[in-house]
Amino acid sequence: xxxxxxxxxxxxxxxxxxxxxxxxxxxxxxxxxxxxxxxxxxxxxxxxxxxxxxxxxxxxxxxxxxxxxxxxxxxxxxxxxxxxxxxxxxxxxxxxxxxxxxxxxxxxxxxxxxxxxxxxxxxxxxxxxxxxxxxxxxxxxxxxxxxxxxxxxxxxxxxxxxxxxxxxxxxxxxxxxxxxxxxxxxxxxxxxxxxxxxxxxxxxxxxxxxxxxxxxxxxxxxxxxxxxxxxxxxxxxxxxxxxxxxxxxxxxxxxx
Ligand SMILES: [Zn+2]
Numbered sequence: 001x002x003x004x005x006x007x008x009x010x011x012x013x014x015x016x017x018x019x020x021x022x023x024x025x026x027x028x029x030x031x032x033x034x035x036x037x038x039x040x041x042x043x044x045x046x047x048x049x050x051x052x053x054x055x056x057x058x059x060x061x062x063x064x065x066x067x068x069x070x071x072x073x074x075x076x077x078x079x080x081x082x083x084x085x086x087x088x089x090x091x092x093x094x095x096x097x098x099x100x101x102x103x104x105x106x107x108x109x110x111x112x113x114x115x116x117x118x119x120x121x122x123x124x125x126x127x128x129x130x131x132x133x134x135x136x137x138x139x140x141x142x143x144x145x146x147x148x149x150x151x152x153x154x155x156x157x158x159x160x161x162x163x164x165x166x167x168x169x170x171x172x173x174x175x176x177x178x179x180x181x182x183x184x185x186x187x188x189x190x191x192x193x194x195x196x197x198x199x200x201x202x203x204x205x206x207x208x209x210x211x212x213x214x215x216x217x218x219x220x221x222x223x224x225x226x227x228x229x230x231x232x233x234x235x236x237x238x239x240x241x242x243x244x245x246x247x248x249x250x251x252x253x254x255x256x
Contacts, residue, residue: 001078001079001169001170001171002059002076002077002078002079002080002081002169003059003167003168003169003170003171003172003210003216004056004058004059004135004136004137004166004167004168004169004172004207004210005172005207005210005211005215005216006076006215006216007056007058007059007060007061007076007167008056008137008207008211009211009214009215010061010074010076010081010082011054011055011056011061012054013082013084014051014054014061014063014082014084014112015053015054017084017085018051018054018084018104018106018112019050019051019052019053019054020050020051020052021050021051021106021107021108021110022048022049022050022106022107023046023047023048023049023050023051023104023105023106023107024047024048024105024106024107025043025047025104025105026042026043026046026047026102026103026104026105027043027100027102027103027105028040028041028042028043028102028123030101030102030119032119033101033102033114033116033119033121033122033123034102034123034124035122035124036124037123037124037125041125042072042102042123042124042125045069045070045125046065046069046070046072046104049065049066049067049069050065050066051063051064051065051066051072051104051112052064052065052066056135057129057132057134057135057166057167058132058133058135058136058162058165058166058167058168059075059076059162059166059167059169060073060075060127060129060132060166061073061074061075061076062074062127062129070125070126071125071126071127072123072125073122073123073124073125073126073127074102074114074121074122074123075121075122075123075127076114076116076121077116077118077119077120077121077122078118078120079116079117079118079120079121080101080114080115080116080118080120080121081114081115081116082112082113082114082115083112083113083115084110084111084112084113085110085111086113099115099116099117100113100114100115101114101115101116101119101121101123102114102121102123131162131163132162132163132166133147133161133162133163133164133165133166134147134165134166135166135167136159136165136166136167136168136172136203136207137167137203137204137207139165139200141197141200144165144196144197144199144200145193145196145197147164147165148164148165148188148191148196148199149188149189149191149193149196150188150189151187151188151189152187152188152189153187153188153244154184154185154186154187154188154243154244155177155182155183155184155185155186155187155188155191156173156174156177156184156185156243156244156246156248157188157243157244157245158188159173159176159177159188159199159203160173160244160246167207168203169216170246170247170248171216171217171219171222171225172203172206172207172210172216172219173246173248174219174221174222174225174248174249174250175206175210175216175219175220175221175222176199176202176203176206177199177250177255178220178221178231178233178250178251178254178255179202179205179206179220179221180195180198180199180201180202180203181198181254181255181256182195182198182199182255182256183250183255183256184243184248184250184255185241185243186256206219220232221249224238224249225238225249227240229249231251231253231254233251233254234251234253234254236251236252236253236254237252238250238251238252239251239252
């Protein structure tokens with residue numbers, strides 16, 4: 001599932017390859033992905049404009065458009081990808097065109113596609129970001145201490161709450177807590193300032209590494225998250241439990 005690093009890579013791709021190209025047609029006929037907009041509504045708002053900037057907060061992404069046009073929100077959902085100028089779907093990477101849920105066609109013949117097998121991505125104009133907390137990659141030390149270090153919820157559930165801290169999904173949470181040597185089960189409010197600062201440092205490091213290496217699946221702990229898996233640092237057998245509704249793996253020897 002796309003987490004902050006995957007969305008950042010999509011944002012960077014748009015910034016690098018899709019800005020300042022005139023939009024001449026929009027395929028917005030998937031009324032589920034484009035809800036609440038009806039077919040043609042996003043097209044009417046965007047044809048003739050250009051994308052001028054690409055932004056991200058947590059897993060939310062949006063683009064500014066030229067001539068005071070509306071912001072275009074693009075959410076990758078559970079399995080979405082952004083493709084710019086790839087070959088026609090069906091021959092390039094073997095994925096059929098029916099997974100192309102939303103397409104911008106540019107005047108130069110190129111295109112931007114939201115490709116999403118599971119159809120849980122979302123495209124909307126002027127997306128509402130009110131419920132989205134500060135971005136996990138850029139949150140300040142004081143803000144993280146104040147927002148994460150409170151309450152009785154397990155630490156893992158707290159850092160995955162998108163209104164507290166935006167962008168951390170299941171894999172990034174496990175990787176970060178392992179790097180920080182913190183138990184996912186500890187009540188968030190029981191951490192001291194030093195531990196919260198360590199959490200922030202390792203979170204940023206895990207995000208940087210995942211962006212550089214290609215996604216959250218590249219994390220050091222992630223390949224060991226399986227039955228019989230061992231901690232790649234100390235060799236202890238990993239423990240598994242459901243925390244905050246999600247399957248969680250951690251090193252019981254080091255994460256206390
Ligand atoms: Zn260990």
